Amino acid sequence: MHINPYLFILPRTPGQIVWNYKDHVQYELDLDYASRLTKLIANPNLFDSRNIIDIQLLEAGILTITKIDSPPWGWDELSKIYHIGTQNIPCEHPPQNIQEWSRQYLSHCDEVLSKPAPGKERSLMTSAQRIALPAPRALNGDNLDDALRQRKTCRSYTGEAITLEDVATLLYLSLGYLHEREHDDSVANGLHARRSSPSGGGLNACEGFVLAQNLRGLEPGIYAYHPDEHSLELINPLPELPLGHVLGGQHFINNLPFGLFITARFDKLWWKYEHSRAYRMAFVEAGHLSQTFQLVATALGLGTWLTGAFADDQIEKLLKIAGSPEQPLFFVGCGASDGRAMCQEMQDLLQESPT
CATH class of the missing domain: 3.40.109.10 (NADH Oxidase)
Known part of the structure; x- marks a missing residue:
């Protein structure tokens, strides 16, 4: 058993957020799940197929049966998370032609414009002319x-x-x-x-x-x-x-x-x-x-x-x-x-x- 190499763990009381930044999915773990994951990170061989938490971590892709290789990276992990985490825009229904793209984009714009837009002016807290x-x-x-x-x-x-x-x-x-x-x-x-x-x-x-x-x-x-x-x-x-x-x-x-x-x-x-x-x-x-x-x-x-x-x-x-x-x-x-x-x-x- 292996730990997915594309995980970012963020502490958020009362639990922790585990973010798979490559697949753009995240999970909130309570104390039991977080504690179990900590043990598996220390030793993945502790995986127990009879443990419901272990099975759910596997189904979520936090654990993997086969080892996932990550690409060579010369900078620090933060830049790697940024680069990979902003790849591949999720699209549930990719347009099949220009007509579909036009309809989807127009629908997206209509949805955006239905929300209050951010103010054009910046709040600079100055009374200068x-x-x-x-x-x-x-x-x-x-x-x-x-x-x-x-x-x-x-x-x-x-x-x-x-x-x-x-x-x-x-x-x-x-x-x-x-x-x-x-x-x-x-x-x-x-x-x-x-x-x-x-x-x-x-x-x-x-x-x-x-x-x-x-x-x-x-x-x-x-x-x-x-x-x-x-x-x-x-x-x-x-x-x-x-x-x-x-x-x-x-x-x-x-x-x-x-x-x-x-x-x-x-x-x-x-x-x-x-x-x-x-x-x-x-x-x-x-x-x-x-x-x-x-x-x-x-x-x-x-x-x-x-x-x-x-x-x-x-x-x-x-x-x-x-x-x-x-x-x-x-x-x-x-x-x-x-x-x-x-x-x-x-x-x-x-x-x-x-x-």
């Missing part, structure tokens, strides 16, 4: 091919200020709700807001917080971007310590004039998609937005830098979203740069002669 941004400037003369070829990660910045017009252009073309697409009749009611980047289910689950360190016409601070109004709202002053302290020691951010924390409103995803695979879509959307931001910044003649290495709890406090369904996923920034991928300190170390 919103700051209207200037209209974005046109980039029609810029070549997408040039932007794609020139985009690179830079870690050396001059600290030169960025104009508010460039900031407005960056925010509108990456996170803004495009006015040019307001009258698109091919989308469901209530989901008309469209960005330049794709979004799972058209939910626009990702949001943005601006790091303003040296912007002409805007006081330094942390601002929430409101894409429907194309406006900013002051959330917090800049932290006393350099931001490099909360971004994994990456101190070349310290003179970056402009940055964007990309967050995800998980409550929007929960509203439409109950399966945990939708968690992946938050990161996919953040990636789309990040690339769009970088291409626009490159077209504006700015160097770009991005990272996913930061202290989540400190960033959550800085953005005033701690304890909420909105969570930080990524950071991207830009500024005038000499184009070097390495900071000067790293170059100095590499040029040192061995002793």
Whole structure:
């Protein structure tokens, strides 16, 4: 007898939850069942075919007659649980043709829209007035091919200020709700807001917080971007310590004039998609937005830098979203740069002669 290798055990008074994260089923065990399972985990050979608990654990797939091999995995168990636990969306009746798919999807959308939608506004607990941004400037003369070829990660910045017009252009073309697409009749009611980047289910689950360190016409601070109004709202002053302290020691951010924390409103995803695979879509959307931001910044003649290495709890406090369904996923920034991928300190170390 063997223990299923795809089990995750979660203590929940008065018992425990055993989750088979590969097959997406879970069971709640009382003290008797939990105690028996503990003994069988220690020694599967104690299995007794006359014990009703043992039989039920076997029927539930918690125990297996044959050994189940799990794939090689180079990271920790938590990442393995996340990856496998978000695989294979359960579908009781897979559509057999496009007509069936259309009916099922329409039925799903109707069911979702019958439930109260999460609020469009975030609860940021601030009474600050919103700051209207200037209209974005046109980039029609810029070549997408040039932007794609020139985009690179830079870690050396001059600290030169960025104009508010460039900031407005960056925010509108990456996170803004495009006015040019307001009258698109091919989308469901209530989901008309469209960005330049794709979004799972058209939910626009990702949001943005601006790091303003040296912007002409805007006081330094942390601002929430409101894409429907194309406006900013002051959330917090800049932290006393350099931001490099909360971004994994990456101190070349310290003179970056402009940055964007990309967050995800998980409550929007929960509203439409109950399966945990939708968690992946938050990161996919953040990636789309990040690339769009970088291409626009490159077209504006700015160097770009991005990272996913930061202290989540400190960033959550800085953005005033701690304890909420909105969570930080990524950071991207830009500024005038000499184009070097390495900071000067790293170059100095590499040029040192061995002793």
